Amino acid sequence: MKFQNIEFDKALSPFVKSIMVFESNETDTKTNLPFFADGFPGLMYHETPNGLYVNPHRKRMPQLFIYGQTIEPIEIEIFGSYQMIVFQLYPFTLNTLFKIDPKSINDNCYDLSLEITQVQNNISSALSLDNNPYSRVKLLSSYIEKLIEAKKNNFDNAIFSAINKILAAKGKCSLVETAKEVHLTKRTFERRFLSETGLLPKQFAKIIQFQNSLTQLSVKDFASLTDVVYENGFADQSHFIRVFKSFTGKTPKQFITK
Structure with missing residues (x-):
C-alpha cells in the first residue's frame, strides 16, 4: 500500500485537519484497514473496482460520502486495487458546512450522491473522469473551499x-x-x-x-x-x-x- 499525507491550502483551515491518499495496484490482494475513534469525522472518495466494505457491518460504501464520529472500532475491507482519498475534518464541519446533524451519523455515513445539486453532479462527474489522485484532491478541495466561502460565518x-x-x-x-x-x-x-x-x-x-x-x-x-x-x-x-x-x-x- 502507498500512503501519502497531502499538503493543502490554508484556505481549507480551520475545517480540514489533514488530507490522506491510500493506493494499491495489487489486483488479487485483500486489504484490511482498522479504524478507531479519533474525534474527527471526514469526507472520503474511493475508486475500488470490487467495492469498499465496512466491517463488522459488511456494509458496501458509496463512492463519495461523509462519515461521522467513529466510536465503535471498524475495519475497511477491499479486495483488489484501490484509491482512497480522505479529508479528515474538524468536528464542527458537518453541521457548519454540510448541514448534517453530527450525532445522526455517529458510526455511520451520509451518501453525498443524495445531494442532488448541479455542483455535486459536476464534482462526481469530474472525479470519475480523472484518476490522478492530485487532481482529485484539487477537485475536492475546491468543492470544500466553495462551501467555506458560502458558510464560513455560520460556525460556533x-x-x-x-x-x-x-x-x-x-x-x-x-x-x-x-x-x-x-x-x-x-x-x-x-x-x-x-x-x-x-x-x-x-x-x-x-x-x-x-x-x-x-x-x-x-x-x-x-x-x-x-x-x-x-x-x-x-x-x-x-x-x-x-x-x-x-x-x-x-x-x-x-x-x-x-
Whole structure:
C-alpha cells in the first residue's frame, strides 16, 4: 500500500485537519484497514473496482460520502486495487458546512450522491473522469473551499475555541474551566458541543486521550504501560484498559503483541 499525507491550502483551515491518499495496484490482494475513534469525522472518495466494505457491518460504501464520529472500532475491507482519498475534518464541519446533524451519523455515513445539486453532479462527474489522485484532491478541495466561502460565518466560535483547547491539552483538561474560558455555562456548553460535534465534551476529551495513548503504543514510545497510563491522564491502569478496549476491542497488551 502507498500512503501519502497531502499538503493543502490554508484556505481549507480551520475545517480540514489533514488530507490522506491510500493506493494499491495489487489486483488479487485483500486489504484490511482498522479504524478507531479519533474525534474527527471526514469526507472520503474511493475508486475500488470490487467495492469498499465496512466491517463488522459488511456494509458496501458509496463512492463519495461523509462519515461521522467513529466510536465503535471498524475495519475497511477491499479486495483488489484501490484509491482512497480522505479529508479528515474538524468536528464542527458537518453541521457548519454540510448541514448534517453530527450525532445522526455517529458510526455511520451520509451518501453525498443524495445531494442532488448541479455542483455535486459536476464534482462526481469530474472525479470519475480523472484518476490522478492530485487532481482529485484539487477537485475536492475546491468543492470544500466553495462551501467555506458560502458558510464560513455560520460556525460556533465558542465551540471552535473549546475544541482547540481540548486538543491542545490532549484531552487532559478541566471541562468546567474550558466552559468558563469560552463564556458558557456548563449546561449550555454541553448542549452546543453535542449539537456541533455529535459528542459530549467529556466523550470528545476521552477520545483525544485514547488517541494519544494509541499513538504512543503504536510507535512504542514508552518504558512501561504505567507510563502511558499517567502521561495520558488516566486515573489508573484498570481505567486505561477499560477505555482502550471500548475503542479498539482489544486490551493494550493484546494491541501491542498483535
